[in-house]
Amino acid sequence: MTLTRPCIAITPGEPAGIGPELVAGLGDAFPEARLVAIADPALMDNVGAAVTPFDPSADPAPGQLEIVPVQLDAPVTPGVLDPANAAYVLETLRTAVDGCLQNRFQAMVTGPVHKGVINEAGQPFSGHTEFLAERTGAPMPVMMLAADRLRVALATTHLPLRAVPGAITDERLSRVLRILHDDLIRFYGLPRPHIVVAGLNPHAGESGHLGREEIETITPVLERLRGEGLNLTGPLPADTLFTPRHLADADAVLAMYHDQGLPVLKHVGFGHAVNITLGLPIIRTSVDHGTALDLAGRGMAESGSLQAAIREAIRMSRAGG
Known part of the structure; x- marks a missing residue:
């Protein structure tokens, strides 16, 4: 896979937060890259995203949001945390990391997660940084x-x-x-x-x-x-x-x-x-904000940080990927 259009994996993060709708709203903002959501297709459909299955060997038209499916464990209500979906959040991260390690993706961009609900579900989690280091073996x-x-x-x-x-x-x-x-x-x-x-x-x-x-x-x-x-x-x-x-x-x-x-x-x-x-042995960027549960599902979330994170991931993949 060439880096003329790098594949960027995006994990929307906490499904009850603003992450999924931010990813859905990306549209054709980055024709120079392939954006691949690691998420439940039904969740993305619920927030208005038009997605197509990711095929590493394909060359889709610019502006399409591709998807690697990971299934939710429980229905999602915007703004309402559910520990039942903590395993889903972690599985989206594992899928993105492993895809980067296998060179299916040139970088990953992470949406906001809720550390508290993940820990409440019995999954020790102190943050993306520590999780990614453990998954990639980075000391x-x-x-x-x-x-x-x-x-x-x-x-x-x-x-x-x-x-x-x-x-x-x-x-x-x-x-x-x-x-x-x-x-x-x-x-x-x-x-x-x-x-x-x-x-x-x-x-x-x-x-x-x-x-x-x-x-x-x-x-x-x-x-x-x-x-x-x-x-x-x-x-x-x-x-x-x-x-x-x-x-x-x-x-x-x-x-x-x-x-x-x-x-x-x-x-x-x-x-x-x-x-x-x-x-890390992979490129990872992320937003600078949290899940904003109070804004989820209200159409008020702003995507500036997500777009900046994607832009930086693309630039880093070209510079040193």
């Missing part, structure tokens, strides 16, 4: 969100705040920075990407008075990696890092934890930001 996934020129990656992902300091280890930080460095080169064409690194503590530890993680872990890692040729600045206090002076020549920011970096990113680009998982 260290890196979560990065991008909006306009701002890219924010995370040293840790979905952890309780009390667990973050113990997770900021020499090994983790070194691997995350190397993956971020390498994938910025691979997918963004940056020969020597400049990464600005946040400290963990207020004022980056205030010379040890507000915490010693910067002195004992973060700074030694940055110094060692600079010796290997990585272009790194930091650790900088997070409250002043996201200012024009520090971001002017930054290709990416590495935040130490989820809510240190992502509020800034989403303030800049909510509704058109893209979630990207680096460090």
Whole structure:
């Protein structure tokens, strides 16, 4: 399969949320790619999508939404969660991942899921990032969100705040920075990407008075990696890092934890930001929003982030797929 029209698998996510109708509304927005929904055909029909069965050997006309069927386990009411469909949500992800690993798809784009209802169904699930890493055998996934020129990656992902300091280890930080460095080169064409690194503590530890993680872990890692040729600045206090002076020549920011970096990113680009998982053997992008159960079935959902995620998946598949 050539990359003249890459096949992009799309998982609509929680069936009672806005994901299915967002996918249904894509229309002919991306004639340069083949969009393949991994979903229940009846669900997609209910939200007004015209779909055709996916055939890897075919060359359908631009603008058609193709589908690989995965059956729901229970009827869906928009806006109403049902743990009975948690297994369905996970099966759509497995199908998309396996298709990427088998080169049936050049990338996957994920719609929003509801972690709570999946866990209520007895399926341990902390997020797409961790699930995809386990399914692909990737030892260290890196979560990065991008909006306009701002890219924010995370040293840790979905952890309780009390667990973050113990997770900021020499090994983790070194691997995350190397993956971020390498994938910025691979997918963004940056020969020597400049990464600005946040400290963990207020004022980056205030010379040890507000915490010693910067002195004992973060700074030694940055110094060692600079010796290997990585272009790194930091650790900088997070409250002043996201200012024009520090971001002017930054290709990416590495935040130490989820809510240190992502509020800034989403303030800049909510509704058109893209979630990207680096460090995987496949390309995965995602929307920057949740299931929006209160909007489901009302025709009010906006597809800007989904379209941005698809656009980024297409670009990444051409750049380094």
